Amino acid sequence: MIAALLSVLLITSESAAGTAVTPPAPPANEVVEAEKKICKRQPVTGQIQGTKRVCMTAEQWKRVQEATQRRR
Numbered sequence: 001m002i003a004a005l006l007s008v009l010l011i012t013s014e015s016a017a018g019t020a021v022t023p024p025a026p027p028a029n030e031v032v033e034a035e036k037k038i039c040k041r042q043p044v045t046g047q048i049q050g051t052k053r054v055c056m057t058a059e060q061w062k063r064v065q066e067a068t069q070r071r072r
Contacts, residue, residue, distance in 0.1 A: 037055040044050035056064070 035057065038058060038061055039053055039055040040061075041051045042054050044052050
């Protein structure tokens with residue numbers, strides 16, 4: 001009984017794997033701004049020409065800027 005159930009599950013999973021379901025694409029006129037990453041190069045302390053690339057969303061950059069201004 002268990003072997004029969006496992007074989008049915010195996011067969012259905014193999015057939016389902018061949019047909020991938022893709023989520024629907026958002027409308028072309030709708031742009032999700034919150035998910036876009038903004039990348040900036042920032043200097044690395046202790047290195048002559050050291051910079052590193054930092055990528056964050058617009059909301060995350062805004063929080064970093066606000067936190068920096070509060071420290072001053």
